Amino acid sequence: MWIQLQGLPRFANIPFYSGTKRVMTLPTELLPITSPANGRFCTVDEHASAFSRNQLFGQGPMIDVTSNQIVAPFNATxxxxxxxxxxxxxxxxxxxxxxxxxxxxxxGEHFQVHQALSRHVRDGDTVNKGQSLLTLNQALLRAGEPHQSRLSLFIQCPATLTWPTSGTATALDSIVFEEEQDKL
Incomplete structure (x- = not known):
């Protein structure tokens, strides 16, 4: 019996480091993608989840969130x-x-209840850029483990992108994902 594989999976893009940004291969009509929250970009470390360290849902930065809302960074479902x-x-x-x-x-271990998060959307909802997705109780987030206030952003797409690994993130202002610029 023969089994024929159909092409390469989408996650076959291998990222590489370029200075302070990570690089990956997005339709330009969506770019640039801005931050969904205020905070500071941070690196993936030993305290990060296995999802972050192993990039199971895609690739991207982590933000240590300081704001009390998470907003949609683009029009989406x-x-x-x-x-x-x-x-x-x-x-x-x-x-x-x-x-x-x-x-x-x-x-990502709070499957049923997370006391610090209040959802504003459900499965299948259509959201516009800037619409509130979650409200956060920062006092409860900060009272727990340090990793609880970190938001991981993973993107799956067919384009080459860069993202910051340090610096300040401002909701809907700071660019999180942008197209890689050719170096001269």
Whole structure:
């Protein structure tokens, strides 16, 4: 019996480091993608979840969130959201290629209830750029483990992107994902 494989999977793009930014291969009509929250970009370390370290949902930065809201960084459909709100996938609308952005708080271990998060959307909802997705209780987030206030952003797309690994993130202002510029 023969088994024939059909092409390469989408996650076959291998990232590489370029100074202070990571690089990956997105339709230009969606770019640039801005930050969904205020905070500081941070690196993936030993305290990060296995999802972040192993890039199971795509690639991207982590933000140590200081704001009390998470907003939609682009027009999208909520593909999946956990009951607690600590795991969410947004599917971009109006673009020629499939683009999915996964947002995950902490390790993603709060499947039913997360006391610090209040959801504003459900599976299948359509959201516009800037619309509130979650409200955060920073006092409860900061009272727990340090990783609980970290938001991982994972993107799955067919383009070459860069993202910051340090610096300040401002909701809907700071660019998180942008197209890689050719070096002269």
């Amino acid at each position: 909520v593909k999946t959201i956990s009951s607690s709100g600590d795991f969410m996938q947004l599917m971009a609308m109006g673009v020629s290629a499939a683009v999915t952005l996964t947002l995950m708080f902490g390790h």
